[in-house]
Amino acid sequence: MAWAFPNLGFRFALQRIVAKRRVSPSLTAAGARVAARRGILTCTNKRPLICGDRQQQGLRNDAVVLQKKAFLGSQIRRLHTKEMNEEQLSSLKVDQKRLMEDLHYTCQWGTGEKWGEAPTETGMARLALSDTDKQARDWFVETAKELGCNVTVDAMGNTFAVRPGLNNDKPPTFAGSHLDTQPTGGRYDGILGIHAGIEMLKVLNDNWVETQFPVGVVNWTNEEGARFPMSMSASGVWAGSIPLEVAHNLREVHPGTATMASELSRISYLGNTPCSYTAMPMAAHFELHIEQGPLLEITNKKIGVVKGVQAYKWLTVKVRGRDTHTGTTDLKSRADALLTASKLILHSHKLATANGALASTGILNLKPGSTNTVPGEVTFSLDIRASKDETVAKMIDLVERDFPKIAAGEDIGALNEGCTPGLPLTVSITHDFDSPATYFHQRCIEAVNEAAHATLGPDGKSLVMEMTSGAGHDSVYASKRCPTSMIFVPCRDGVSHNPAEFTKEEDCALGAQVLLQSVLRFDRQRE
Amino acid sequence: MAWAFPNLGFRFALQRIVAKRRVSPSLTAAGARVAARRGILTCTNKRPLICGDRQQQGLRNDAVVLQKKAFLGSQIRRLHTKEMNEEQLSSLKVDQKRLMEDLHYTCQWGTGEKWGEAPTETGMARLALSDTDKQARDWFVETAKELGCNVTVDAMGNTFAVRPGLNNDKPPTFAGSHLDTQPTGGRYDGILGIHAGIEMLKVLNDNWVETQFPVGVVNWTNEEGARFPMSMSASGVWAGSIPLEVAHNLREVHPGTATMASELSRISYLGNTPCSYTAMPMAAHFELHIEQGPLLEITNKKIGVVKGVQAYKWLTVKVRGRDTHTGTTDLKSRADALLTASKLILHSHKLATANGALASTGILNLKPGSTNTVPGEVTFSLDIRASKDETVAKMIDLVERDFPKIAAGEDIGALNEGCTPGLPLTVSITHDFDSPATYFHQRCIEAVNEAAHATLGPDGKSLVMEMTSGAGHDSVYASKRCPTSMIFVPCRDGVSHNPAEFTKEEDCALGAQVLLQSVLRFDRQRE
Ligand SMILES: [Zn+2]
């Protein structure tokens, strides 16, 4: 084989590329085009030997072999990342058509609700460790192997596909994300990141690029936490933040009874490799993801360079009043827990506005729950977020200072203007969950920044913005154990976790291009 | 028998008083005292022949016979309501001890949650047509029969106990209420009204009072609507407002499967008499009830003269926004249905304050209901009440004018001060239920007013107040077909529909006294 790697000491043994019949569409079309353009392939006729035409699938695989033979005969032209100049580096381009075809191809497993006319205009319902998740995983493993990767599955089903580099005694640089979705999710959240990783591998193969160190793609298990109720649970175990036992024993949400361990075993993804950053170290983790928010779209940006993830804190607020009859209790004699909760929710929004933070209530329950009974008890969630820990801490202080006063009847921020003073109520606040701000690694952020600007060129400078991720991602846990950054691309109306989640093809490709370039730029700076 | 009634043409045939062994405690103690005081009974020794002592129950029944014999021998002293002067009328007094002993005696059937140390300090859980409701009904029927009443059960299980008067060709004047309770109800709502009716009968018997026309006590079925979900359903059928079939087919609330008809039949209270104001006409309906609100207590009043029942209207408000991720959606890009609902609830309260009305939200549901998702849809109930129909109509107009504007982002009443303007939302409002104001009958209101002032005396003038009932009662339906009024007594902290519902013994007795006096005053004014 032409792909000779001098150092095989690293755990990733070189595996021969065996061109199988079951490859995904467009496997090497772009590669062939690029190779042809560069003169790597000497075509015997003007039509490229390989194209994306599905009818020629049979031909294609032979073509791979042909390509390799050509490569064998021209070892000089092998590209090393370290030796490439900026022009050469930037000329490595993802194939938008292939990327999107692959992505939609795998969305046959777990297809969700239809929202548009085109066959690809449906959502996804691919719950973690379900049969359809297994099908998508199997595709990932096979495709990665076909691309020459070693595939390792760990005890949480995290699947690491590694393409060996010139020097394999150091950990790989990873592109990672997740193939699982929400029950009413879309085709881009997570899935795009994995496919961009696979596309990266294909571009490297197509262009005979040899990286300094290995590069890989990781599919993290149960990122969404939709089926097993703990999001990012498998990257959390990898990082040592969540005990393996806790994650293994997570029971699927009602009405099922399966656990993560039982389902991992059932679908044959309970690997032997320990789930740990020591057993499977990473040199860096880059994640391409849809923004899941509206900022890029609103500001007409194309690429978000993610510097970190917001801090957030989840509180439960319980308001205690007295349930009384709506007809017989005059306004003065009420201790209306819902009216008070309404004031508190409005006030939390005002505090967020004043402090550049976010405050959101997504759950609210009341008792007793009858049209003609003034609720005596209301419990609601309060999700406070800000890019800095200090801002979140300040918001919590303000909430804890103001809420009891408002409940007691004090007029804060003119909330009581025009109201009838009622009886005093009480408030208790519990702290449920605390996620400090994550700050990504400067080297990774720089790699993404350079990659974005290289991709968009000098005219596209204004299309890049640095931003903070509002949501958690596997990159948060990854960043605890290795340099990490993320790349965001816009999604329509900022909608995510919804079947109609959508990112334009050119934006998907742009993001994948920045991911590819980020990984390569990181790789060539490694010592 | 001394109780000779010249006219027996009316449907209520005179029934002989047969003193049975199974009388309730204290049946005739007060009567004996009063009779002794008036010289009706000639005692052979200084100790009254009859007393409330439970050990002497055997004696007591013989004593009733003895009393009657004495009465037989002194027909001159028979008291006719029309002929009584104010002093004689006011000297007819309920026996507080007997009233409360009877009330607590029947609360053995369906005893609920304990809230205090004393054995009587428990709530009630006597759902309509349950086994315990049957036991209480059986007690009611037997006691009424023992007191010389004819008992009629109609097709809704409404039970009419009628004590014949001097002239029985016209309908009786009724005291009415209900023996059923909420699942976590108290000992006074409804129950006090029935017991005050029974006590009225006892006082009339004890004092050999003959009313001009018959007087009775009615126990209405399923007033609470707690088990069969339509409150006041049986008085509604009687009034012709609810079709019998609808009420019969009411299915008990989850998880049961019984209907009102099946349960009426099971407990043997599916009567042959049609449930109708034509089959069982009433000259008037008086109802003693706990206020179920705090106004009497707060203003240090003892008796509420109820002039009518509030108008009310129930709306369902649906707010539609967009559910988005709490972390990734900045405040500007949100269409937060719960934040908007909070503003609407607060605004409805301000409108109520400005218009002397009540506005209450007792139910609120949101979607999708996750801590990190801004709710895209909120549905809440809105209960609007006022003593006048016009006020309710005005409130509805204001709600329908302002709610869509507030949802669209307009700043009404400075609700948006300090808020971040978000995306517009929409509101839809449906009208679910409409209960126009009920105005009670002037003659009945006057009877209650006179009775209250006669009971409390000139020094107690300030202890009486006219008021509007906030809650519905069987008297609302009764008032559609006969002159009606109600008497309210204070309940602790205005609490009702709660095990800890409590009215002082002296207040129960005061209310019962006003009920007795109201019925008698109404009776003697009838032609
Ligand atoms: Zn994701």
Ligand SMILES: [Zn+2]
């Ligand atoms: Zn009641």
